[in-house]
Amino acid sequence: MMEHTLKVEALANGTVIDHIPAGQGRRILKLFRMSESGERIYIGFNLPSRRTGKKDLIKVENITFTPAQANQLALFAPNATVNVIENFKVKEKLTLGVPDTVDGMLTCPNSNCITATEPVETSFRVSEKEGEVRLKCKYCEKTFARDAFAQLR
Amino acid sequence: MSNPLYQRHVISIADLTRHDLETVIATAQQLKREPRTDLLKDKVVASCFFEASTRTRLSFETAVQRLGGTVIGFDDGGNTSLAKKGETMADSVRIITSYVDAFVMRHPKDGAARLASENSSVPVINGGDGSNQHPSQTLLDLFTIHETQGKLDGLTLAFVGDLKYGRTVHSLAQALALFNCKFYFIAPEALAMPDYICEQLDAHGIEYQLAASIEEVVPELDILYMTRVQKERFDETEFQHLKSKYKLDASMLEGAKPNLKVLHPLPRIDEIATDVDATPHAYYFQQAQNGVFARQALLALVLNETV
Numbered sequence: 001m002m003e004h005t006l007k008v009e010a011l012a013n014g015t016v017i018d019h020i021p022a023g024q025g026r027r028i029l030k031l032f033r034m035s036e037s038g039e040r041i042y043i044g045f046n047l048p049s050r051r052t053g054k055k056d057l058i059k060v061e062n063i064t065f066t067p068a069q070a071n072q073l074a075l076f077a078p079n080a081t082v083n084v085i086e087n088f089k090v091k092e093k094l095t096l097g098v099p100d101t102v103d104g105m106l107t108c109p110n111s112n113c114i115t116a117t118e119p120v121e122t123s124f125r126v127s128e129k130e131g132e133v134r135l136k137c138k139y140c141e142k143t144f145a146r147d148a149f150a151q152l153r
Numbered sequence: 154m155s156n157p158l159y160q161r162h163v164i165s166i167a168d169l170t171r172h173d174l175e176t177v178i179a180t181a182q183q184l185k186r187e188p189r190t191d192l193l194k195d196k197v198v199a200s201c202f203f204e205a206s207t208r209t210r211l212s213f214e215t216a217v218q219r220l221g222g223t224v225i226g227f228d229d230g231g232n233t234s235l236a237k238k239g240e241t242m243a244d245s246v247r248i249i250t251s252y253v254d255a256f257v258m259r260h261p262k263d264g265a266a267r268l269a270s271e272n273s274s275v276p277v278i279n280g281g282d283g284s285n286q287h288p289s290q291t292l293l294d295l296f297t298i299h300e301t302q303g304k305l306d307g308l309t310l311a312f313v314g315d316l317k318y319g320r321t322v323h324s325l326a327q328a329l330a331l332f333n334c335k336f337y338f339i340a341p342e343a344l345a346m347p348d349y350i351c352e353q354l355d356a357h358g359i360e361y362q363l364a365a366s367i368e369e370v371v372p373e374l375d376i377l378y379m380t381r382v383q384k385e386r387f388d389e390t391e392f393q394h395l396k397s398k399y400k401l402d403a404s405m406l407e408g409a410k411p412n413l414k415v416l417h418p419l420p421r422i423d424e425i426a427t428d429v430d431a432t433p434h435a436y437y438f439q440q441a442q443n444g445v446f447a448r449q450a451l452l453a454l455v456l457n458e459t460v
Contacts, residue, residue, distance in 0.1 A: 112283050114264040118242055120271075129352075139264025141165060141285055143349055 009042070011085045014061040020077045022046050025056025027076060031105060032069065034060055051079075071099035075126070075133055075146060098133060101125055106135070109148040113140040158454040162270040162277045165286045166324045171331040174295060178305075180450035180460055181296045181443070192453040192460065193222025196254040202280070203230030203242075204261040208419065208441065209280050209289070213257050216448035225253065230260075243272045250275050255456055276455045284320055290418060291324040293447035294378075297440040301414045302375055305329065311337040311370050314380035314399050314424060316346040321418045322380060323350050330354055336361040337370045341395050344382065367401060372408045377401070377434075379417045381424050402426035406434050416440050 020028060025045055028034075034041055042059040049055035065073075070082045074096035082094040104121040115122045115137070124135035127143075136143040157173050198217045202210050210228055217224045227233060234240045242265060250256050250273040258269055259280040266279035266286070281287040299305050310329065312322045316338055326336060326346070330353060338346045338361060345363075354361055364370045367377070382399050384392050400423065401415065414436040417425060421437070429435050453460050 110263060112261075112263050114242070114260075114262040114268050114282075117262065118268060120243065120268055137264065139267045140283070141167070141264065141267075 010088055011059050011061055012088055014039070014059065014063055014085050015065045016081075016083045016085060017058045017060075017065075017073065017077075018055070018081045018083070019049065019051065020056040020058065020080045021052065022049075022054035022056055024077050025058060028056075028058065028073065031072075031076065034058070034063070037063055039063055065094060067094055068099070070094040070096050072102055072105060074098050075102065075135075098126055098128060102135065106149050108137045108140060108142075109144050110137065110140045110142050113137060113142070115139050155458040156454050156460060158451070159456075159458050160276055161455060162266075162273075162279075163288055163451060163455065164266045164270055164277065164279045166288050166291050166328050169288070169328075174292070174328060174331065176454065177292050177447065177450050178296050178299050180454055181292075181446040182300070183460075184449045184453065185443075185446045188219065189453070190219070190221045192449075192457055193217060193220035193254075196222040196456055197252070198222050198224055198452065199249050199253040199256045199258075200224050200226035200228075201230075201249060201256065201258045202226070202228045203233075203235070203265070204259050204281075205229055206259050206281060208444065209259060209287075212441075212444040213278075213280060213289070213448050213452075215445050216452055219445065220449055220453060222254075222452070226257075243268060246272045246277075250277075255452060278451060278455065281320075284318065286324060287320055288324065289444070289448050289451060290321055291328050292451060293440065293444045294321070294325050294416065294418075295328055296447045296450075297416060297436065297443045298376055298414075300443070301436055302412060305332040305334070307333055307335075308375040309335045309337075309373050310376040310378060311339055311364065311367065311374050312346070312378045312380070313339045313367060313401070314382050315344045315386070316340040316380070317344040318383075318386075319380045319418075322378065323347070325378070326350055327353060330357040330359050333359070335359070337364045337374075338362070339364050339367060339370070339399070341382065341387075341399070344386065366398065368405055368408075371406060371413070372410065374409065374413050377413060377415045379415060379421070379425055379437075381420075381422055396423075400424050400426065401429055403428040403432050406432055409434060 040061040044057040046054045065082050083090045084092040102124045108115050123138040127134050133146045134143050200214050214224050235245045246269040255276045257278045257280050260282050263283035263285040266282045270277040316322050413434050415434050417437040
């Protein structure tokens with residue numbers, strides 16, 4: 001049987017996000033508005049993973065993830081790895097930690113929240129209970145599970 | 154030393170400490186006993202009701218005038234630049250608050266008061282934001298409970314009716330959690346107290362239980378807090394069946410302690426029979442009247458370093 005290997009051009013400079021749970025890649029692309037950057041992006045969905053069976057992978061050229069962005073990523077892909085690439089080499093491996101607040105990134109799932117009609121940046125306080133991440137809207141004061149954020153800003 | 158509420162926004166009960174709550178109660182008590190007509194002298198307060206609310210608006214406006222202040226504002230957001238010309242609420246608030254010393258508002262959207270406070274140069278007092286918070290109602294409830302019981306610590310209360318959608322009972326339970334009270338919740342399953350409130354009570358180590366009927370807990374209670382089960386949440390047959398279970402009449406209060414008071418945020422429909430009005434336990438009309446004193450206390454504290 002012929003062996004197939006996945007070939008993706010190596011990044012000169014940029015960020016590689018690996019070990020994204022399969023199915024979350026699309027959400028992360030939207031979340032960080034990656035396609036709006038105009039930079040070259042390589043995406044792999046449902047790639048084989050030894051750890052989880054399947055995974056998603058995103059490589060984005062010339063964009064360097066900040067530690068704050070890595071923390072926001074942790075909300076949706078806590079076990080992802082984020083490597084910052086410079087000159088074809090891993091310059092930095094960012095560690096992901098759940099952030100205290102998430103500002104300006106998510107749409108409040110409460111349709112009666114004032115943030116749905118007024119031009120204001122949303123803000124959520126993050127807490128964890130029994131391993132489940134929850135976000136409380138600064139404005140409407142309602143608390144939501146991570147999965148409630150289907151719609152992204 | 155200035156009072157802890159001086160020049161502060163009053164948006165959510167969760168923002169207030171036990172000391173803040175006690176300061177409001179003590180001030181309301183003082184103003185009920187010895188009225189003051191000078192505390193808002195030369196002050197202009199905006200009363201902006203983007204959504205109608207008769208009792209809240211009139212009691213806030215009475216409070217301002219009783220303290221010697223003057224009121225500007227509107228009682229229906231439909232006739233403002235915001236509704237007619239599409240101005241953002243943030244801009245409306247920024248302009249109006251530049252005219253006045255304090256800004257009282259009610260708005261149909263959750264979180265509107267918090268957003269207003271971020272765009273205001275003067276204290277914002279939340280008179281109700283959607284289904285979220287209504288702190289002045291909670292303060293008048295606390296003041297009334299304290300007035301009738303002489304304390305807030307260690308009381309036993311039952312909340313009856315719609316505990317799911319009623320922001321009044323949520324905020325009151327949150328506030329009383331700071332005073333180590335014990336709660337009974339009596340509600341149809343579909344209208345039970347939400348998990349997030351129960352979790353907050355758990356975090357404070359507060360004892361609470363569900364009870365099936367009012368009668369079984371009456372002998373233990375200091376406060377029986379009634380709310381209305383809204384017809385539109387059920388089909389007609391179910392509603393008729395439920396209604397009788399969450400309705401109070403005078404005969405049900407026979408085994409009550411002498412200090413038991415029945416409260417209700419009003420308006421009541423038929424969940425408290427009129428025969429309760431004549432019992433020494435009825436206190437809901439005085440509770441509504443206390444709204445003026447609690448709101449006077451809030452305004453006086455927010456606008457005066459010392460009261």
